[in-house]
Amino acid sequence: MKQTFTVAALISGLLFAAGAGAQEQTVRIGHVGPITGPDAHMGKDNENGARMAVEELNTKGLTLAGKKIRFQLQAEDDAADPKQATAAATKLVDARVSAVIGHLNSGTTIPASKIYSDAGIPQVSPSATNPKYTQQGFKTAFRVVANDAQLGNVLGQYAVKTLGAKNIAIIDDRTAYGQGVAEEFAKGVKAAGGKVVANQYTNNKATDFNAILTAIKSRKPDVVFFGGMDAVGGPMLRQMKQLGITSKFMGGDGICTGSLPGLAGAGLGEEQVVCAEAGGVPESEKKGMDDFRAAYKKRYGIDVVYNAAYAYDATLAVAAAMQKADSWEPAKYLPELAKINYKGITGNIAFDGKGDLKDGALTLYTYKGGKRTLLAVTK
Missing domain, CATH: 3.40.50.2300 (Response regulator)
Known part of the structure; x- marks a missing residue:
């Protein structure tokens, strides 16, 4: 059957398509860690965890401020070097990321934190443990692990x-x-x-x-x-x-x-x-972590090396704060992040006034038969 189109219908269709396209918003999440150098296996592990969270978020079709959101991970390498860390931080600020997951090392996290603070961009480290990081008074600095x-x-x-x-x-x-x-x-x-x-x-x-x-x-x-x-x-x-x-x-x-x-x-x-x-879950909550490890291995073909689950949780906690604020803009969702109470696979994520994790757990391990073996989870 021959189809006919009116000019009005064609214009209406074009306007709808343009409107639909305009409704999608790309939200950039930065990740920084050492991807080169002796700590590269740890940095890549954290990056992999954050990437898994971004991929998961994109399957959910989240909407913020009336726009369909597509998250994009912008990963940078700091090589565990403070100078490269500040350069990476500046690059992410210039790229107008909405949040930063990282850095891995305390020695890179601390100097980079001032750059994010000056730009008003929330920074959540999945692994930096030096107390000085959250003692600087920056309202943008958080961590999801216990400190040193x-x-x-x-x-x-x-x-x-x-x-x-x-x-x-x-x-x-x-x-x-x-x-x-x-x-x-x-x-x-x-x-x-x-x-x-x-x-x-x-x-x-x-x-x-x-x-x-x-x-x-x-x-x-x-x-x-x-x-x-x-x-x-x-x-x-x-x-x-x-x-x-x-x-x-x-x-x-x-x-x-x-x-x-x-x-x-x-x-x-x-x-x-x-x-x-710096972290750990009791036996009663172990299934979530085991499921994550299995999903990680399926996605990347290797076992979790370090703090990938914490980078994953940090990313999802940021997204949860954005949903509460109905905004990806740092100034609007930062207050929600500061008071977040998010149930992650690594435990409950809530921050004190400095940005430290409340009631952070610690896990003691030894090595038997060449494998890491649990001794105890404590606080």
């Missing part, structure tokens, strides 16, 4: 009270994260009645630790604590084994990864390593 004061204190108390350590050696990599968690660990040790018998320092790109480990060995410590990341902690464990140091090896979430066994090799030992992750 909590983590370091728990580890210090555990070393003395549970492991029975009396003499403890501390090494840190002089980064904002490594030095910060080591200082908080030392406070926990002293509060529990333990003694720090050695303090040594390295850097986050070092590979040779023989000099500092030899100096530590002479002090016969029960525990060696390392403030730093797994890319350094793994080789350090290898060299401890070569030098015959059998002390327990402790660290924060920087070493508490699925990658540590491969990096440490035979130096990993059996239940020699005890570490804490």
Whole structure:
């Protein structure tokens, strides 16, 4: 059958199509972490978590302020370097992102936070734990994990009270994260009645630790604590084994990864390593995390390395605040983010007046048979 079109109908159709197109709004969410350098496996892991959240949001067809929203992740690399971090932050501000998930490291998160604050853009870190990040007074700074004061204190108390350590050696990599968690660990040790018998320092790109480990060995410590990341902690464990140091090896979430066994090799030992992750869910809520890990592996073909679930939750919490405010504009939804009460797979997300996570959980792990094994979830 032959179809006929009137001019009026054609114009009406064109106007409808134009109107429909105008109703879609792209909302950019920034993510920054190290995609190159020794921490790249962690940075990519966080980015993957944020990307999963964005993809999920786009399947829901959300509407804000009468417009259909399409979220877009703009990912930047800071290589765990403060200068690159501020450059990446400036780039995201210029791109007019509505929020930033990141950065990974405290040493990059802190300098970048002022740039986001000046621009009024909310920043939610899924992994930066140095207390200084949220002590600057920026209303735009948030984190979805416990901070080093909590983590370091728990580890210090555990070393003395549970492991029975009396003499403890501390090494840190002089980064904002490594030095910060080591200082908080030392406070926990002293509060529990333990003694720090050695303090040594390295850097986050070092590979040779023989000099500092030899100096530590002479002090016969029960525990060696390392403030730093797994890319350094793994080789350090290898060299401890070569030098015959059998002390327990402790660290924060920087070493508490699925990658540590491969990096440490035979130096990993059996239940020699005890570490804490800033986050964790009790057994009763474990299914959500297990489901996320399965979905992550299906999406990327690899296991979760680090804090991907926290980046995922951070992204969804931001989107929830936008929905409450019915706006993607930072100035409008920021007040809703500050008072958010969002049930995520990593636990409940709500912030105190500084932007720290309320009642942040910590998870203690060891390694058995080359695999990370749960010890306890605590607060």
